[in-house]
Amino acid sequence: MSDERISYSALKGMSADELRARLSAEPGRSAALVRAAAHNGIKSAQVVFGQMLLDGTGVARDAEAACRWFVIAADAGSLDGVNMVGRCHEKGWGVPCDLAEAERRYRAAAGDGHAWAQFNLASLLVNADDFAADPARALHWFVRAARQGNPKAMAMIGRFLEQGWGRPADPVAARRWYRRAALGGDYRGQFDYARTRYEDGAAEEARVWFARSIEAGVPDFCRLAAEGLSASGDPALQAIADRASERVRQADAAQAEAERRAAQEMAAARAAARSSRPRRGFGRWLRMR
Missing domain, CATH: 1.25.40.10 (Tetratricopeptide repeat domain)
Incomplete structure (x- = not known):
């Protein structure tokens, strides 16, 4: 399921049961739906997709991208987004640790009742x-x-x-x-x-x-x-x-397995990128002959 296949009108037209069914599907399909909603400007989806990127749920873990989505949601008026930008600055998730900025963000959302x-x-x-x-x-x-x-x-x-x-x-x-x-x-x-x-x-x-x-x-x-x-x-x-x-042992084993899979996916992506590059040297040799 790609972003382009899920328009804003399609999202708005989905029943609550259909949305629940899609979101309860495997993580990859759920992430695609949430990503589409985020790209269509739905603030709650922007925060959820940021959390998915932060946790690596259904998508590759990417703290920098997660923080960008939290900022987008915060700038659109989401208190959840403001709070999560604060978390990113407090914990150093995707941005340098900055406790003063974290406190500023927390105070902004806390003052509004979050x-x-x-x-x-x-x-x-x-x-x-x-x-x-x-x-x-x-x-x-x-x-x-x-x-x-x-x-x-x-x-x-x-x-x-x-x-x-x-x-x-x-x-x-x-x-x-x-x-x-x-x-x-x-x-x-x-x-x-x-x-x-x-x-x-x-x-x-x-x-x-x-x-x-x-x-x-x-x-x-x-x-x-x-x-x-x-x-x-x-x-x-x-x-x-x-x-x-x-x-603790179970969690450590699960983390090790997740890191192993992430490394495999990264290696496969790099191999695919290398194989798609044109071999210009051989083409030049043919033209010279």
Whole structure:
């Protein structure tokens, strides 16, 4: 499926069921549809296609191209796009790392009510050198994001309350926020809620939440969780730690396979490009004869 075969009128004419069916197809076909929508000026598609390029979903991974699509969406007024441009500058995805520019982008979207930009801005402030001087700046944005239902922000509010950042520690309130984050699906919130329940003596409930956090967590989180759970000396928690280590191994293997396939595709593309070049030297020899 190519971009040229999907016009704007065709996209507008697709029913919701047809769009869902096409987007649930194999990644390559889904990417073609999203790419077409992005080229036709649909802002949400521009952000989604940028994410596909960033992740390598259905297309070759290309962080620079991803950032360009985020910028296009942001310039068209997409708050999701503005937030993702901020992420690119914070993480160095396709552009040089520039925390000042990341903060500027986050503030722009956060001020207009974008929950993820509020969370990202707060996280940036937590990691800033002057965080300890005024923790309330970050907490303000975590609270605004949490009020919109962002579970990661809820988990961070729990961390503030447990650690006593900028105010007296309140372990009871921290547990309430961790529980809200856990119920909202945040794996760090699930782990922290499990940790506090384990400390309270509710070992069985804690194990359930520890296990959920491992299944939902990213590889880096699972790696750290495995270390922490192993250190407990509890055989039941060791079994969960072993599962966390297994998930890390699976993710590493999947990443290695993705890199191998990407290298093969790049080599094939280069070989195809070489084979399509005209052999001018031989033609000149024929003309000289």
